[in-house]
Amino acid sequence: MPLTCADIPKLLCAILLPPIGVFLEKGCDNHLIICILLTILGYIPGIIYACYIILFY
Template sequence: MEGSQIVNIIIALFLPPLAVFLEKGWGSECILDLILTIIFFFPGMLYALYIVLTQHTSR
């Protein structure tokens, strides 16, 4: 695991929309995560972790 991936995972745990924004930029993924986080925090966090972990494995 790289240091940047660990930092992104920590950000995804505490500020999920920010982690998705840093990985994907402002787009449909970020808006979806923002909505999930507003409705209930846990689904937003899981989605952010999914985005962060799949982005680093595909690089």
């Protein structure tokens, strides 16, 4: 799926606070819970997961 203009603010949110970027993309779903846990365990894994969700869904 190509990158659109709507994905740019989501990616910025994903870099600053990864769960917000996932919430904007998928809503309250199991992906949000996974992202919150990864962000708590380590900030970088949360960012990677959030960018993956935004770019591939």
